[in-house]
Amino acid sequence: GQPIFSILENNVTPLYFPLYLHVERSKFQRYLADHNIYAPIIWPKPAYFDNMKLSATTQWIYQNIISIPIDQRYDCTDMDRVKQVISCYEEF
Numbered sequence: 001g002q003p004i005f006s007i008l009e010n011n012v013t014p015l016y017f018p019l020y021l022h023v024e025r026s027k028f029q030r031y032l033a034d035h036n037i038y039a040p041i042i043w044p045k046p047a048y049f050d051n052m053k054l055s056a057t058t059q060w061i062y063q064n065i066i067s068i069p070i071d072q073r074y075d076c077t078d079m080d081r082v083k084q085v086i087s088c089y090e091e092f
Contacts, residue, residue: 001086004065016042016067025066028089035085042067 001019008014021028025041032039045062054062068082 001066015069015071016040017070018042018065018067020061021064021066023089025064029066031089032085037068037082037085039066039068041065 001021001023004018004020005014029039029041043062043065045059049062068086070079074082
């Protein structure tokens, strides 16, 4: 995957780590869920857009974005486990 934000300011604390995936999102999301990692689709494509012509880039973003929770509920051990699970994904 590719992080959406390459640099964050020191005073920015995101709730999620959003990624653009270069693998099939549903399979990757299922893999994470199978390892007890919830990775939601924060910005699903609204049904309103179904009848609209979206640019190829916009369509790609809607199909490939996923978010990894990284808020205060998780400590370094949790984040190391998430990193390990992601790094073991066969298609990554």
